[in-house]
Each structure stands twice: as C-alpha cells, then as structure tokens.
Amino acid sequence: MLRGVGSRTNSGxxxxxxxxxxxxxxxxxxxxxxxxxxxxxxxxxxxxxxDYEGKxxxxxxxxxxxxLDFGIELxxxxxxxxxxxxxxxxxxxxxxxYPGQLFSSPLRSDAHTAVYDVxxxxxxxxxxxxxxxxxxxxxxxxxxxxxxxxxxxxxxxESEMCLLxxxxxxxxxxxxxxxxxxxxxxxxxxxRHDNIVVFFSIIEARNARVLLPGxxxxxx
Numbered sequence: 001m002l003r004g005v006g007s008r009t010n011s012g013x014x015x016x017x018x019x020x021x022x023x024x025x026x027x028x029x030x031x032x033x034x035x036x037x038x039x040x041x042x043x044x045x046x047x048x049x050x051d052y053e054g055k056x057x058x059x060x061x062x063x064x065x066x067x068l069d070f071g072i073e074l075x076x077x078x079x080x081x082x083x084x085x086x087x088x089x090x091x092x093x094x095x096x097x098y099p100g101q102l103f104s105s106p107l108r109s110d111a112h113t114a115v116y117d118v119x120x121x122x123x124x125x126x127x128x129x130x131x132x133x134x135x136x137x138x139x140x141x142x143x144x145x146x147x148x149x150x151x152x153x154x155x156x157x158e159s160e161m162c163l164l165x166x167x168x169x170x171x172x173x174x175x176x177x178x179x180x181x182x183x184x185x186x187x188x189x190x191x192r193h194d195n196i197v198v199f200f201s202i203i204e205a206r207n208a209r210v211l212l213p214g215x216x217x218x219x220x
Contacts, residue, residue: 017087017089017092017094017096018087018092018095018096018162018163019092019094019159019160019161019162019163021161022161023161026137026219029135030133030135033097033135034133036080036082037076037082037130037168038130038131038133039130040076040077040129040130041077041128041130042074042122042126042130043075043119044074044117044119045072045074045118045119045122045126046073046118046119047060047066047115047116047118048070048071048102048113048114048115048116049069049113050069050070050112050114051112051113058116062183062187063187064187064189064199064204064208065183065189065197065198065200065208066118066121066197066198067181067182067197068197069182069194069196070085070113070196071083071085071086071102071196072084072178072196073102081100082100083096083098084097084166084178084196085196086180086193086194086195086196088193088194090159091140091142091157091158091159092159092160093140093162093164093180093193094163095162095164095165095166095180096163097166125174125200126168126174126175126176127168127170127172127174127175127176128174129170130168130169130170131169131170132167132168133167133168134167134169134213135165136179136211136212137161137162137163137218137219138162138211138217138218139159139160139161139162139219140159140162141156141157141158141159142157142158164180164211165177165212166179167202167212174200175199175200175201175202176198176199176200177199177200177201177202177210177212178197179196179199179210179211180193180196181196181197181210182195182197183197188208189208189209197210
C-alpha cells in the first residue's frame with residue numbers, strides 16, 4: 001500500500017462531469033468510451049480510499065463486492081490511465097469516468113488517501129482485456145417538497161442523464177460492474193452517491209439491485 005496526499009488532476013474532456021444533457025451527447029461519450037477502452041488490456045489496477053486516522057485497512061474488502069469511498073485507477077496497455085470516481089452536483093449524481101489520474105476536489109485540502117495495488121485481485125476476478133463496454137444511464141427524479149403545514153415549497157423535476165454504472169467484459173466472460181453504492185452495516189449493497197462499488201459478476205450485481213442494462217429506470 002502507498003500513502004499520499006490527494007493532489008491529482010483531471011484531464012477533462014467531453015463527459016467530464018458524468019452527466020449529459022442530450023441523447024447526442026450521450027451517444028458521443030459512449031462512442032468515445034468504447035473507442036478508447038475496447039481492445040485494451042488492463043495492466044495495473046489501483047483502489048484509492050480516504051485515509052482516515054485510525055481507520056482499519058483496507059476497508060474496501062468484503063464478501064460479494066468491493067466498496068471504496070474514493071475511486072479506481074486502471075492502467076491500460078496503450079500507456080493511458082483511466083479514473084473512475086463519484087461526482088455529485090445539485091440533483092446530478094453520477095459515475096465519473098475519464099482518461100487521467102484521480103483528482104482531489106472531493107477531498108479537504110488536508111485529507112490523505114490510501115492507494116492499494118489490486119492488480120492481482122483484478123487478475124483473479126475481473127476482466128484484464130476489455131472487449132465490451134456498456135454504460136448505463138438514468139435520470140434522478142425529485143420532489144415535490146412540502147413543509148410541515150402541507151404547503152408545497154419546491155416543485156418536482158429530474159436531473160440530467162447521469163452515468164450510474166459501467167460494465168466491462170472480456171472475451172472469456174469475465175465482468176466488472178462499476179457503479180455508485182456502498183456496503184451497508186449488514187454487508188449488503190446499498191445505493192450511495194459518494195461511494196464506488198465493484199462487482200465481478202453481473203448476476204450478483206443484479207441480485208443486489210444495481211442499475212443494469214434493460215432495467216426500467218435505465219435510459220435505453
């Protein structure tokens with residue numbers, strides 16, 4: 001394990017927020033993800049967590065899936081690094097995926113991160129060569145809101161189209177389902193906008209009620 005202060009930068013680019021406002025933007029970003037990731041081999045994998053004082057380590061390990069409070073870095077055989085992290089602004093809650101290293105904006109300036117090399121873990125459980133990339137999008141719906149007197153104080157609405165899940169598969173059938181969520185106190189999966197979860201089985205992810213392709217809330 002390596003330790004350091006979160007001081008990384010985002011390379012930016014289209015889809016850099018994790019959400020889009022139109023179908024054309026969504027299709028453009030999906031095409032870019034497939035163009036950049038399909039056919040690539042994952043050479044190194046790292047999990048990054050916030051390094052709280054006195055926190056047991058590593059916190060991401062658990063039965064059924066991996067849960068981490070910051071993000072993931074995957075090195076590819078073309079020399080690029082891809083980052084996976086949560087992002088939230090207003091009613092938009094999304095999985096942010098971009099070429100580059102993890103950045104530190106969700107952290108306090110004095111926060112530290114713990115970095116775990118999980119390449120052997122991914123070699124044993126996940127896809128090391130990517131043949132299929134499947135993004136899953138949804139709109140978060142909210143409101144209306146009422147005060148204690150029963151008066152409406154906020155109208156209903158919905159977020160932009162948010163990337164919630166990304167499924168990576170390999171030719172041999174191995175899978176990695178990267179999504180928003182966290183491990184609950186009882187060990188089960190629960191949705192959370194400020195945490196990242198990795199399943200290495202789409203069946204287990206479906207049983208946990210992760211948003212997946214074809215689900216009613218997923219944008220087709």
